[in-house]
Amino acid sequence: MFDSLKKRLHAIRNAFGSSIEDAMGPAPEEEVEQPLPEAASPVQTGETPPAEEKRERPTVINRLKVFVKEQEVLLQEKDIQEPLFELEMALLENDVALPVTDEIIARMKEDLVGRRRRLRSSVDVLVLETLRSALCGVLGDGLNLIDYINSHERPIKILFIGVNGTGKTTTVAKVANYLRKHGFSVVIGAGDTYRAGAIEQLGTHADRLDVKIIRHQAGADPSAVLFDAVEYARAHRIDVVLADTAGRFHNRANLMNQLSKIRRVVKPDLVVYVDEAVAGNDAVIRADEFNRTVGTDAVVLTKADIDPKGGAAISIAHTIKKPIIFLGTGQGYDDIVPFEPRAVVDELLGGEAQCWTDSERP
């Protein structure tokens, strides 16, 4: 995942670096390398840099003053314009939706312009720090499903929602398998009573995984099916209920109302929004719509093996500000991996991030 973005980001960091170098002009020879003043600022939630950091308007006089007096430079917008454009293109090419890209770029710009940079201190660190903070801010903290189940009253009810063909049914099967492996008992509710073959599909999965499935006939009320599934779990002291639903488009008011009804009846602990990693800009629109009309608590991103770029992850996480819990990475039951945003960001920014993952530790 994220391989191509990683490659592009690396190139762009260099571009940022050189244009910032250019902006500085020649450095005095005798200047001794000094430790970085602010590089160690922790950026866990993407908050703005610490308050003591001075921001000045990068006018010529200010720049000169700072340069002469303190051997530092103030960054100007035009110094970083080109690499910013490249970053923008890289994000777009990696399927980060346009509005999200705009915001990341704006945040980068805001963070970098007017920033004082001590001469000859590593440019890389400055850029990395900013980029990392932007990405961390977007991806959030993540959610560990196992911890969640352990810390809540059972049965835990998880409702899977999303548009058609994103892989809800397959994801339900994979999550069932994942939870079984972690020692939880599971029951599946076949709530997709609309699509032809959906109940058979989930039934086959349940047989193969040896998991109990509650199903009615095709065309039945999904709320009733899922209510029965929850009742079954209560009666049999089962840990987790996984509730499948029919795929639906977010611009269908009636179908969205049906989902709200299911939500009222089932009272899920987690509403998991399922979307695919290959989705482009529409990912933002529909995630937002589902989040607004039905409400979501977490996200599963499927088909990550098709599109390792991961832009949709950034788009969706940024739009609805909900943690991504799993990535679906293939056709097998085991092809599901918990999503850890910090690990992903570190991975994304490459080995060089080391210098300051170190400085981050107290």
Place this chain on the structure above:
Amino acid sequence: MLDRLGTSLKDALKKLAGRTVIDRTAVDELVRDLQRALLQADVNVKLVMQLSQAIKQRSLEEEPPKGMGVREHVLRIVYQEIVNLMGRPGEVTLGPQTILMAGLQGSGKTTTVAKLARYFQRKGLRVGVICADTFRPGAYEQLRTLCDRINVPCFGSPTETDARKIVREGQQACRHLEVVVIDTQGRHAFEENLIEEIIDLNRISRADHRWLVIDAALGQQASEQARRFHEAIEIDGVIVTKMDGTAKGGGALSAVSETKSGIVFIGSGETIEDLERFDPDGFVSRLLGMGDLRALVERAEEAVAGEDLDVNALLKGKFTLRDMYKQLEALNRMGPLKQIMSMLPLGNVQIPDDAYDITSAKMQRYRVVMDSMTAAELDDPSVIGSSRIKRIARGAGVSPDDVRDLLKYYKVMQRALKGMRGLGGGKFNMQRMMKKFGRTL
């Protein structure tokens, strides 16, 4: 969000309106807005860059044809370039054929297969379907259920695991049928053994068409996937599914560009009838979040050409009611007045929305009134006195005031044309005329 985008494009176009010389910054701005619109519609980033380069270059270098405003000129280039990118709509023959479907997981192949079966069935062909998806549980049941609803035979087996064998046997079983559609398992281009499989299926079935199913929401990955599918089995048509959502289907454009094929169908709903032949204009409009672009371009061209008007007679000062009738008819054909006004180079003249409705109603009435006139009256309106007005009013079912209103309008138009003649230039100036005409209404 969609609307906002359309609006910003329109604003950019507005800036070009009424200019006689192409302004580099205005074109830059337009191209930038266009880029954003296309990127947001998931068109491949590289394609967008190429497209916008071409548009910029052509807009700045090409001379607008005589009589065409800068805005229409640029609009036409934008339209031409996008249509270029899109290629021709894929061909669909209504005869015996075998169609092999390919696509990513969850892109809607199975549903589309059933829809296609229905499409050909309605065209009077005997259709059969083969379910070669041996992987996904329930795939056969799904296709079977859908086919049963429309009484189309569905060949397949939920227990068989060899897709090649199913296709071989299925084709035997479907020998007496005219159209055979083969559904396959969802796969992506990085799964080598599955690509291998579809190459085999293509060889075994000797399919006439190999259609790639693309989800309208598919993003930048569309290019890469389409390219690889194309390398494997030579895709000769693209079907865009899920166009009933909010996705704009830019990925399909990337796919078409990679496979050098065309879009054949569009899936736009969950029922079996929801399959449409591809309409390039509607698609581009949706892509840009703007009204029907081609219609606008054509209308602008028409307005400039003004074929329905005898320009020479007009310039000689002979503007009769007959000419006005033709003119109103032409306007009527050109569509709702509001759209015409929005594309005419009126600069930033703001006309309140409700004015349009009154105006269109009025125009309709004018035509009815003129229908009640004699040939002599139409050729020489000066003969119309008060008794003729009464007769015309009775004939048209309007009040005499309406008839007078029309005559007043005619005089305004006549004066407007005279004024133009005075300015010389020898060209029928629609812009000026529309301006006058906007003021009188």
